[in-house]
Amino acid sequence: MTVALGQFSELVSNIHEAALDEVRWDFTLRRIAGAFDAFGVALLAVDPKSREMKVASSGTDPAAMQTYNAYYGRMDPVAAAIRHSPVGAILTGNQITSRSQLLRSEFFVDWALPNEVGDGLFAKLNTDAMVDAWLCIAAPLRSASYGTQERQDLMRLLMPHLRQALRTQSLLGQHTTIGRDIFDAWEAVRHGVIFVSAHGKVMHANSAALDHIRKGLDLKIGIGGCLQAVRPADDAALQRLIASSIQAPADGTPSGGSYALHSSNSPHPILLQVVPLGRSNGDGKLSSALILLVNPQAQAEFPSSVLRQTYRLTRAETDVALAVARCPGLQAVADELSVSLSTVRVHLQRVFEKTGTNRQADLIRLMMMLDGALHQTEHRS
Secondary structure (H helix, E strand, C coil): CCCCHHHHHHHHHHHHHHHHCHHHHHHHHHHHHHHHCCCEEEEEEECCCCCCEEEEEECCCHHHHHHHHHCHHHHCHHHHHHHCCCCCCEEEHHHHCCHHHHHHCHHHHHHHCCCCCCEEEEEECCCCCCEEEEEEEEECCCCCCCCCHHHHHHHHHHHHHHHHHHHHHHHHHCCCHHHHHHHHHHHCCCCEEEEEECCCEEEEECHHHHHHHHHCCCEEECCCCEEEECCHHHHHHHHHHHHHHHECCCCCCCCCEEEEEEECCEEEEEEEEEEEEEEECCCCEEEEEEEEEECCCCCCCCCHHHHHHHHCCCHHHHHHHHHHHHCCCHHHHHHHHCCCHHHHHHHHHHHHHHHCCCCHHHHHHHHHHHHHHHHHHHHHC
């Protein structure tokens, strides 16, 4: 198992993107599973207020997870070992229980063995914002131990990024209703909107910005969750703009500015507009900055925010509904969104229930009618 520097950097970028858009966890965990040559990966976290368990997983059978949560989870030696381990601990299967004890246990015979799971690598990711959080890398039981030093080293390198992603995700979830309304309003903007902290870390990005970043043509989320431009010259200009929007000069106020971001894949540049935002933290710096990605050539598209707000859809459900309208079949939808086919079916069923439709054709017709009504309103105004 060898992970190249480029693959590692991409994994880190995927982790920080998932913190901003939890729909991306399925894709990110599949990439982690591939890097670790694993059967499946699960990220589990307990909300400190509600005490609800939030699980993101890839490569695991939903029916198996249901029986695990209902009965077998209480017998799992991994869960007990993780809870009593210090933050940052990385545990192998052999460290948790001996093979002879595992083979005799009801947990292994009735649940782990039928689901081809018996070994793995486990890391405790608790943060000040999220308690009882851990990453489970699942693998079949083989003669040789799965938890090699190479895999432990890779886990150790990814842990700070996973913990930062959990902090970011928790912070975004703690926004007040007013804050969430503001973010929902930004979703209605067809251009990309990105909020960065005083240290340049991406704190929030609307769907348009995330879609642009995922293409990897001119912008990316680098190590540490910071916004970066792909080309060094562009990145130097971007970082200067962010710095000028955060740090006021001795004789003035934070200014920000704009920059034309060119890409070899498109004849038209993206205009970056960096705007000072937030309050001073007492040392002459502002707490954040707002970055607009303006595409002068962008064509009007059906605004996903209208669909979400009208029928109270989640972002994942909205993505599936819109993808159904443009993709030839549910497998194509799953491929486009980088999620499993079963995930698409679950989201689509919820969309049917919320919109009062029963078939894909009815759903598409509903969206066409809504789109037509929006265009008529625009023309009259």
